[in-house]
Amino acid sequence: MTTTHTPAPSLSQARFNMIEQQIRPWEVLDSRVLALLDRVHREDFVPAAHKSLAFADMELPLNQPAVDGQAMLAPKVEARLAQDLLLKPTDKVLEVGAGSGHMAALLASLAQHVVSIEIDEALADLARENLRKAGIGNAEVRCADAAANGFAACSANGPYDAIVLSGSVAEIPPALLALLAPGGRLAAIVGFEPMMRATIVTRTGDASFQTAQPWDTVAPRLRNFPEPSRFRF
Template identity: 80%
Template structure:
């Protein structure tokens, strides 16, 4: 596959928005404008740069490791829209990957902390964010799920928590870290059925949950996997 010129990248970015993202009901003007200017190709591994705008997950390592991928562009866009990021929001992301989702979040929020279990990926994400000029996004190497999500609690409460991967269920320990009015987004369930899940904290111990669309995503590592056995 031949390399693409900046002009063809721009055309591919336009096509991605019009053919993948708008049809997935991502219509927020602010989100669409952000996707139009964000250079996704700069966050894609060199071996896959020509696929930066294709409707698929992209492996981040060589060799590819299960779960270490960039989510498909339409999934990233829909999650971003559903979280309704505000300029004053403090955001926690679990699963930094290449840093692209953190870049999108940091473009809209006050501050982003992104946790990544893989040290090599964290280093790449950090470098990608620095090259793109982000000073309000920090990548930390840690197992987010360890010790009942202790690493996630250090700067709580969070206005937004995004799980950039799938989980069997939303851990209550993470919901407790949301500020009043805070939102958590994750892709929840088991193959072949997973659903985007948006949880909003409406009170001290009250939450509202919506599951507006279906999707599949690789598992985040070390999250609780409740028994699926039923009598």
């Protein structure tokens, strides 16, 4: 009996499959975002131990051994967040949770400038190096605890046209909403397992905000964000 071996798909084919089979079905239809996912190579931002899973529909640990909460978000989640922020080329963006730098690379390719805050020093160094190798010059990674001292590390360059939290939170801190410029948008994954909601908050006035929750997902927690009790009396 003759055994035939199917060749492994090329990186370009695997990337195409990711876009067409995972990301488009998640209602990511913005042509700018789809083109960007083909141009910014996700596999270059994935830790070496997980290169073979670069295009898989899953979160990937960023540390060996894995550290709770420190993971690269699934491709479709990153893509949908990037789309729903409605970024413009003139936008100034804040990201909390740089991870490997992939989301910062996507954001920087759509906006004017990105400041990405990462609590883990080794990951901050990794993100900087990955962004440098990718030729992304308009994203800077700062190592800091974003939530400390009333989000002081986030406020240095505010206000921002867009803020994205690359991980989940129990609730959106008002201190972050205060950093939005008029018309600015914040994207976060909010709530508790087993179901969280993607939450897009738009600043419509000095003290007024409009909130939409267009889709559901689950994501690892960002570290040190306020964690109120789930119980209500």
